[in-house]
Amino acid sequence: MDTAAAPLTFRDATAADVDALVVLIESAYRGDSSRTGWTTEADILDGQRTDPEGVLEVVESPGSRLLVVERDGALVACCQLEHRGESAYFGMFAVRPGLQGGGLGRAVLAEAERTARESWGVTEMQMTVISVREDLIAWYERRGYRRTGRTSAFPYGDERFGIPLRDDLRFELLVKPLG
Numbered sequence: 001m002d003t004a005a006a007p008l009t010f011r012d013a014t015a016a017d018v019d020a021l022v023v024l025i026e027s028a029y030r031g032d033s034s035r036t037g038w039t040t041e042a043d044i045l046d047g048q049r050t051d052p053e054g055v056l057e058v059v060e061s062p063g064s065r066l067l068v069v070e071r072d073g074a075l076v077a078c079c080q081l082e083h084r085g086e087s088a089y090f091g092m093f094a095v096r097p098g099l100q101g102g103g104l105g106r107a108v109l110a111e112a113e114r115t116a117r118e119s120w121g122v123t124e125m126q127m128t129v130i131s132v133r134e135d136l137i138a139w140y141e142r143r144g145y146r147r148t149g150r151t152s153a154f155p156y157g158d159e160r161f162g163i164p165l166r167d168d169l170r171f172e173l174l175v176k177p178l179g
Contacts, residue, residue: 006072008104010111013066013078018055020075021066025050028094030162040097044132044169045162050092054160058082058092066092067115069108077108081116087124087175088116109143117178125178128152128171137174145174 013021029041029049041049058066058080069077076099080092090112095105116122129137131151141147154169155161 008076008107008111009070010115011068011070013055013059013068015056015059017066017068017075018052018059021055021068021078022050022052024075024078024096025055025092025094028097028100041130041133041162044130044165046165047159047163049162051160055092065115065119067108067112069104069111077104079108079112081112081119083116083120083122084126086122087126088120088122088178090116090125090127105139106143113176113178123178125176127174129174130154131170131172132166132168137172140174143176145176148173148175 026049030045030047055066058064061082063083065081067079067081068075069079075096077095078092079090079094082089082091090109093105093108095108113125116125125145127140127145129140131137137147150173151170152173154164154171156164156169
């Protein structure tokens with residue numbers, strides 16, 4: 001599919017989107033389907049990436065938005081934005097694996113930054129990335145994010161976030177000024 005074929009539409013997710021969003025997020029990060037794209041975590045985590053309850057919580061949480069990205073009426077990507085004072089948090093980012101590598105993720109990230117700046121007047125975007133995901137961190141660095149060196153523990157033992165296949169997982173905070 002040519003990523004320039006049709007314009008992207010962005011809208012806030014509703015409860016009716018939850019099941020489709022879970023399928024998209026799981027396909028981008030877990031199992032063999034995720035290996036079609038380059039953002040897979042299948043070599044470092046097994047089990048689930050999210051569940052319907054977790055997605056619904058983001059959809060319904062005050063100060064949070066889950067953006068649905070569609071092309072020709074089909075769900076192609078999503079991301080979470082959460083208002084945190086002067087900053088916004090970017091998470092739950094997923095692009096359909098077969099569409100990765102063609103500029104779609106870059107377009108979604110740019111729209112998320114614009115939306116956070118315009119909706120909440122924030123001056124910084126923050127995210128956490130599993131620190132061993134060097135390829136993904138490098139992708140964000142090319143888009144203006146910088147590593148802070150500040151890390152937080154991976155929730156070992158909480159299978160809602162996956163089953164770790166290695167014992168050195170941590171989250172690292174990445175930040176970008178939104179001027």
